[in-house]
Amino acid sequence: MRRKSGHPVVQPGRVPGKANAGKKMKVIVLGGGVVGITSAWYLAKAGHEVTVIDREEGPALETSFANAGEVSFGYCGPWAAPGIPMKAIKWVMMEHAPLILKLKIDTRMISWLFKMLRNCTAARYAINKSRMLRIADYSRESFAQIREETGIQYDQGMKGTLQLFRTQAQLDASAKDVKALKADGIPCELLDPEACIAVEPALAHVRDRIVGGLQTPLDETGDCFKFTNELARLCEEKGVTFRWGEEIQKILTRGGRASGVVTNKGTIRADAVVVSLGSYSPDIVKPLGIDLPVYPVKGYSLTIPITDPARAPESTIMDETYKIAITRLGDRIRVGGMAEISGFNDRLDKKRRRTLEHSVMDLFPGGDPKQASFWTGLRPMTPDGTPVIGGTQIPGLFLNTGHGTLGWTMSCGSGRVLADIVSGKTPDIDATDLSIERYA
Template identity: 75%
Template sequence: MKVTVLGAGIIGVTTAYQLAKSGHEVTVVDRQSGPALETSFANAGEVSFGYCSPWAAPGIPQKAIKWLFMEHAPLILRPKVDWAMISWMIRMLRNCTSERYAINKSRMLRLSDYSRTSLAEIRAETGIAYDERMQGTLQLFRTQQQLDASAKDVKALAADGIPYEVLDRDGCIRVEPALRHVRDKIVGGLLTPKDETGDCFKFTNALAARAAELGVQFLYGRTVKALDIEAGTVRGVLTDQGPLKSDAVVVALGSYSPLLLKPAGISLPVYPVKGYSLTIPIVDATRAPESTVMDETYKIAITRLGDRIRVGGMAEISGYTNDLGLPRRRTLEHSVTDLFPGGDPAQASFWSGLRPMTPDGTPVIGATRIGGLFLNTGHGTLGWTMSSGSARIVADLVSGRKADIDTSDLSLQRYG
C-alpha cells in the first residue's frame, strides 16, 4: 500500500519506520528542511514511561489561580478571543476530576508501557545511539504536601503494574548523588525506575536514516495545503509543490493537525501548549543529574544528556506563538541552578516548541470516518515517550492487523 505520512517529527518518523517494516511504500512530507526541527528538536529529553500523567488533574483549577501570581509559574495563560482555545480549556477542566484522572492516566500508562517495549525493539534492531540512559525518573518533592499528594499517582502505578519506589530524602540522594548538596531543600521523591532519557533530535534523525534505507522517501521543504478527498475516501494530499497520490494518509502534524483536518469536517480537540527548554553544558559533573529529575514545584524536568543538561517544562497557553519569553528562561535557570548548579547557564541555548495537547492528556491514534485517513497526534508533553508504541499501533491499523494492546479508547471516537 502507498502511504503518505504528514510530519517528520518523532511521531511521523517512527510511524514511517514501522509502516516501511510492514511492507508499505512510504512517503514523509514536512515543511522543514529535515527531521525533528520543530517540537521534537529540544524537548526535555525524558522518556517517562512511568512518570506519565495528564495535566488535567484534581486540584489543577485551584492551583492555576495560584500560579497566575507566581514568578516562576508552571502554567502561563495568555487568553485571547479564540474559540478553539476556549473550547479546549473547558474540555480540560471537565477532566479535572478524580474519576476522569484515573481513567486518563490508566490509558496513558497502557500506551507508554507498550511504547517502552517497542522502543527497546527499535534500539535492538537498529543499534542507534542518542545519549540514552536507563536510570529512571525521580519526581522530586520539596514539601510534605507534594509527597502526600503523590498517593494518587502511586495508586495508578500499582493498579497498572508499573514499577515505582517512594523515597525519603536519603533515598533521593542515593538515586541522584548530586542532591546531597541541597538535601535540606527536598523531603522525598517518587522513582519510576523503568524510565529512560535520550536526545529526541538525535534519535529521530538516526531513525529517519534507517527508514530511508528501508525505502522511505522524505520530501522536505513542502507545505501540505489540504487533504485530497473523493467520495469519503482520502486519495492523497495537495502540497505547495503539487499533489501527492496515496492509498492512505497518516496525519502526524502535531499542533497543526486540527488546522488541516477542519476543512475536511473533522474536529480534532488538540491545541498548542508551548513549552521551553535550556540546553546547558556541564562544567561540574558532581553537581549534575544522573538521569531525569522532575522538580514538582515548578513542573520542570532536568535531564542528563551526555555532557549536557536539558532543562524543560512549563505550559504556556497562548495560541500558535513561538516567541522566547525571557521570564520563562529565568524560571528554567532558577530550577536547575537551585538543585544542580553543575552547568553553565551563560552558555545555554534557549528554545521553545508547541506541544499538541488533548483535553484529557491521551493522544488521538487511529482511523477516522474518512476512508484511508489515520491520525497519530496530540501527544502533548509525551511525544518522545509514546512515539514508538503509537507508531506500532498505526502501522498495524493501516495494515489491517489488530494492535497488540487495546486501542478502543485512543481514537477520535472517544470525543463523540
C-alpha cells in the same frame, strides 16, 4: 496491559481484517517529527510504500527539536487533574509558575480549556492516566525492540526518573500516582531524602530542600532530535521517501476516501494518509469535517554544557514544584518544562528562561547557564492528555497526534499501534479508546 483474545479492535473508517489486511499500500505520513518518523518506520516494516512530507528541511526541527529529554513511561499523566483549577489560580501570582494562561479572543482556546476543565475530576483523571500509561508502557517495549534491532544511538540513559518533592504536601499527594502506577504494573518506589541522594548523589548539596521523591526506574533519557534523525536515516534504508521543504495544502478525497495530498510542489496520490502534524493537525483535517481537539501548549527548554559533573544529575529529575524536568544528556543538561497556553506563539520569553535557570541552578549548579541555548516549542495537547491514534470518519485517513508533553515518550508505541491499524491488524494493546471517536 495486553489485549485479551476474542475482542477485536474496531477503528472508525475500516473493517478489521478485511479492507487493508495483508495489502501493500502507498501511505503518506504528514509530519517529520518524532511521531511522524516512528509512524513511517513501522509502516515501512509492515511492507508499505511510505512517503513523509514536512515543511521543514529535515527531521525533528520543530517540537521534537529540544524537548526535556526524558522518556517517562512512569511519570506519565494528564495535566487535567483534580485540583488543577485552584492551583492555576495560585500560579497566576507565582514568579516561577508551571502553568501560564494568556487568555484571548480565540474560540478554539476557550473550547479546549472548557473541555480540559471537564477532565479535572478524579474519575476522568483515573481513566485518562490509565490510557496514557497503557500506550507509554507499550512504547517502552517498542523502544527496546528498536534499539535491539538497529543499535540506534541517541545519548540514551536507562537510570529512571526521580520525581522530587520539596514539600510534605507534594509527597502526600503522590499517593494517587503510586496507586495508578501499581494498578498498571509499572514499578515505582517512594524514597526518603537519603534514598533520593543515593539515586542522585549531587542532591547531597541540597539535602535541606527535599522531603522525598518517587522513583520510576524503567524511565529513560535521550536526545529526541538525535533519535529522530537517526531513525529517519534507517527509514530511508527501508525505502521511505522524504519530501522536505514542502508546504502541505490539503488532503484529497475520492469516492469518500482519502486519496492523496496537495502540496505547493504538486499532488501526491496514496491509498492512505496519516496526519502527524502536531499542533497543526486540526487545520488540515477541518475541511474534511473532522473536529480534532488539539491545541498548542507552549513549552521551553535550556541546554546547558556541564562544567562540574559532581553537581550535575545522573538521569532525569522532575522538580515537582515547578513541573520542570532536569535531564542528563551526555555532557549536557537539558532543562525543560512549563505549560504556556497562548495560542500559536513561538516567542522566547525571558521570564520563562529565568524559571528554568532557577530550578536547575537551585538543585544542580553543575552547568553554566550563560552558555545555554534557549528554545521553545508548541506541544500538541488534547484536553484529556491522551493522544489521538487511529482511523477517522474518512476511510483511509488516520491520525497519530495530540501527544502533548509526552510525544517522545509515546512515539514508538504510537507508531506501532498506528501501523497495525493502517494495515488492518489488531494492535497488541487495546486501542479502541485512543481514536477520535472518544470525543463523539
